[in-house]
Amino acid sequence: xxxxxxxxxxxxxxxxxxxxxxELVEKALAAIVKHQDYDAIISVLGDRARARALEIDKLVxxxxxxxxxxxxPFIAKDNFLVSGGKxxxxxxxxKPFEAPYQSTAIKKLEAEGxxxxxxxxxxxxxxxxxxxxxxxxVTKNPHDKTxxxxxxxxxxxxxxxxxxxxxxxxxxxxxxxxQPAAFSGCVGYKPTYGLVSxxxxxxxxxxxxxxxxxxxxxxxxxxxxxxxxxQDELDSTTITRTKSYTDLKGDLTGKKVAVIKExxxxxxxxxxxxxxxxAIEKIKKAGAIVEEISLPSLPLALAVYYIICPAEVSSNLxxxxxxxxxxxxxxxxxxxxxxxxSREQGFGAEAxxxxxxxxxxxxxxxxxxxYKKAQTVRTKIIKEFEAxxxxxxxxxxxxxxxxxxKIGSKTxxxxxxxxxxxxxxxxxxxxxxxxxxxxxxxxxxxxxxQIIGPMRGDAEVLSAAKAIEELA
Amino acid sequence: xxxxxCEDVLKLARLSRLKLSEEEIKRFQTELSEILGYxxxxxxxxxxxxxxxxxxxxxxxxxxxxxxxxxxxxxxxxLAQAPAKQDxxxxxxxxx
Numbered sequence: 001x002x003x004x005x006x007x008x009x010x011x012x013x014x015x016x017x018x019x020x021x022x023e024l025v026e027k028a029l030a031a032i033v034k035h036q037d038y039d040a041i042i043s044v045l046g047d048r049a050r051a052r053a054l055e056i057d058k059l060v061x062x063x064x065x066x067x068x069x070x071x072x073p074f075i076a077k078d079n080f081l082v083s084g085g086k087x088x089x090x091x092x093x094x095k096p097f098e099a100p101y102q103s104t105a106i107k108k109l110e111a112e113g114x115x116x117x118x119x120x121x122x123x124x125x126x127x128x129x130x131x132x133x134x135x136x137x138v139t140k141n142p143h144d145k146t147x148x149x150x151x152x153x154x155x156x157x158x159x160x161x162x163x164x165x166x167x168x169x170x171x172x173x174x175x176x177x178x179q180p181a182a183f184s185g186c187v188g189y190k191p192t193y194g195l196v197s198x199x200x201x202x203x204x205x206x207x208x209x210x211x212x213x214x215x216x217x218x219x220x221x222x223x224x225x226x227x228x229x230x231q232d233e234l235d236s237t238t239i240t241r242t243k244s245y246t247d248l249k250g251d252l253t254g255k256k257v258a259v260i261k262e263x264x265x266x267x268x269x270x271x272x273x274x275x276x277x278x279a280i281e282k283i284k285k286a287g288a289i290v291e292e293i294s295l296p297s298l299p300l301a302l303a304v305y306y307i308i309c310p311a312e313v314s315s316n317l318x319x320x321x322x323x324x325x326x327x328x329x330x331x332x333x334x335x336x337x338x339x340x341x342s343r344e345q346g347f348g349a350e351a352x353x354x355x356x357x358x359x360x361x362x363x364x365x366x367x368x369x370x371y372k373k374a375q376t377v378r379t380k381i382i383k384e385f386e387a388x389x390x391x392x393x394x395x396x397x398x399x400x401x402x403x404x405x406k407i408g409s410k411t412x413x414x415x416x417x418x419x420x421x422x423x424x425x426x427x428x429x430x431x432x433x434x435x436x437x438x439x440x441x442x443x444x445x446x447x448x449x450q451i452i453g454p455m456r457g458d459a460e461v462l463s464a465a466k467a468i469e470e471l472a
Numbered sequence: 473x474x475x476x477x478c479e480d481v482l483k484l485a486r487l488s489r490l491k492l493s494e495e496e497i498k499r500f501q502t503e504l505s506e507i508l509g510y511x512x513x514x515x516x517x518x519x520x521x522x523x524x525x526x527x528x529x530x531x532x533x534x535x536x537x538x539x540x541x542x543x544x545x546x547x548x549x550x551l552a553q554a555p556a557k558q559d560x561x562x563x564x565x566x567x568x
Contacts, residue, residue, distance in 0.1 A: 096553075097553060098552075098553065100544075100545040100546070100549035100550050100552070100553065101543070101544045101545035101549075102544070193528045193529065194528065194529045194531075207526070207527055207528065233536055236531070236534035237527075237529055237531065237534075239529055239531070297517070300513065300514060300517055303510060303511040303512075303513050303514050304514065306507060306510070306511050307511050307514070314488065321489070322555065323554075323555070323562060323564050324550075324553065324554060324562055325550075325553035325554065325555075326553075326555075327555075328555035328556070332565055333565065333566075334565050334566050334567065334568075335564050335565045335566065335567045337491075337565070338564065338565045339489040340489050340490060340491040341491055343488075343489050343490050343491075344490050344491040344492065347490070349496075349499075352488075352490055352492075352496070352500070353500065353503060353504065353507070355488045355490065356481070356484040356485065356488050356490070356500065356504060357504060357507055357508070359484050359487050359488050360484055360504070360508065361511075363487070369515065370508075370511065370514075372524050373514050373515065373517075373519070374511070374514060375524030375525055375526055376519040376522050376523065376524045376525075377514050377517050377519060378524070378525045379519070379522045379523060379524060379525045380517065380519060380522055382525060383522075414503050414506075414507065415503075415506050415507055415510055418507075418510075430528070431528035431529075
């Protein structure tokens with residue numbers, strides 16, 4: 001559906017003066033209006049985007065190069081701090097919040113000439129797999145308005161698939177980039193944990209949170225990663241980067257690819273299974289050595305995640321107290337009641353669930369049985385991945401067990417909703433890089449193929465993904 | 473794990489600084505019990521000889537030079553977000 005050229009070509013056309021940045025921004029802003037019934041966008045940064053576009057056009061006309069993303073419009077998930085507008089994380093408690101500083105990822109993109117035109121919808125605080133947990137509204141799937149786009153980066157995925165912008169930024173804590181990419185039909189990349197600075201992004205579960213791009217091609221995802229990756233003084237968890245992520249070697253010959261047995265098991269929709277099997281056949285024909293592998297602890301990753309994630313959420317969301325920024329309950333009598341009422345009225349049901357589960361598993365008496373046990377099973381999962389990557393270059397499987405489901409069909413059962421993350425969480429628990437690329441369609445709805453690589457094997461994952469993308 | 477009692481939920485809500493409604497208490501009693509019941513599957517996992525993994529990068533004591541730097545967020549910008557302020561300070565409700 002997207003009508004945008006590859007990102008490098010868009011930037012080249014602005015650098016050469018063939019197109020202007022303001023034309024591109026107007027095109028994106030018009031597309032936002034055209035597709036507003038999909039509810040992908042929380043706020044539009046029209047004035048800010050136009051002003052930046054004019055600056056970039058001025059640079060070009062004075063003979064300067066605005067950068068590798070000259071004039072390229074993009075959308076950021078609304079948990080990225082961007083100046084000149086609100087950053088809500090799709091939550092009522094942050095509804096009035098205007099960021100006094102910007103996230104490192106946004107600064108790096110804008111330093112290369114990219115222009116943030118809008119902020120996209122998400123499950124509030126990125127807690128969810130469908131955008132139905134947004135405190136504001138539900139985003140619709142670009143292929144079928146009665147279905148969810150996936151989540152939590154659902155607004156970002158829908159924006160890319162609808163062709164509003166050439167790329168969007170998302171965050172992936174348990175699958176929140178890859179799963180909406182699979183449900184909506186685009187590329188979603190989760191880098192190795194620590195590769196991209198999270199400074200200025202609303203924290204969810206700090207030991208698994210990563211930032212990554214949603215794009216229409218692997219090449220575009222690689223370009224965006226190349227710009228945002230690297231150590232940052234403002235995020236002490238960042239790791240060193242590889243020199244380049246854009247030199248993709250698109251050849252599968254001799255590549256050792258293993259299909260994860262546990263991901264092709266019961267619970268997978270038969271048609272999703274069929275589409276993934278047909279993708280595997282194509283990968284074999286392209287010259288890869290494909291085997292099956294068992295990682296027996298992987299089915300435990302979801303339980304590990306739903307202990308670690310709420311534990312870290314309960315801690316990260318403690319800062320929303322109604323005193324320093326965000327929503328504050330007007331009718332509180334004293335400070336303690338101000339905390340309790342601001343949080344009660346400002347948080348949605350899912351945030352409350354995670355805060356309380358996290359508080360429970362971290363409390364004395366339960367800490368060893370839940371939290372410490374989960375972190376130890378995490379070690380077991382990491383060891384299984386390490387053993388797998390000692391023998392294989394890449395692991396593959398579906399991104400999600402189903403295609404996009406109907407809006408409202410899972411909202412009454414939180415545990416059922418958690419099950420959507422069952423195939424994506426393991427790479428978050430372990431930190432491995434992972435991508436979802438469109439494999440094919442099942443009755444008009446996209447199916448995503450997931451590729452997982454060894455730690456810091458981002459360039460390898462992207463190279464293989466590009467080769468597989470070309471087979472489709 | 474047995475089902476969380478009403479008192480358990482109230483205690484968690486209090487620790488989490490959430491003033492839940494009656495309806496929420498009932499709802500969370502069921503939902504939180506179900507989630508905790510699900511994650512209990514881990515108790516059967518054999519983790520003999522394994523240490524917990526609390527962080528993934530292995531980085532330790534990341535420091536920088538202790539020197540004054542310019543930062544884009546200004547005190548005024550930060551204070552501008554305050555729900556209530558007075559004399560360049562955050563204003564809160566009475567404590568006692």
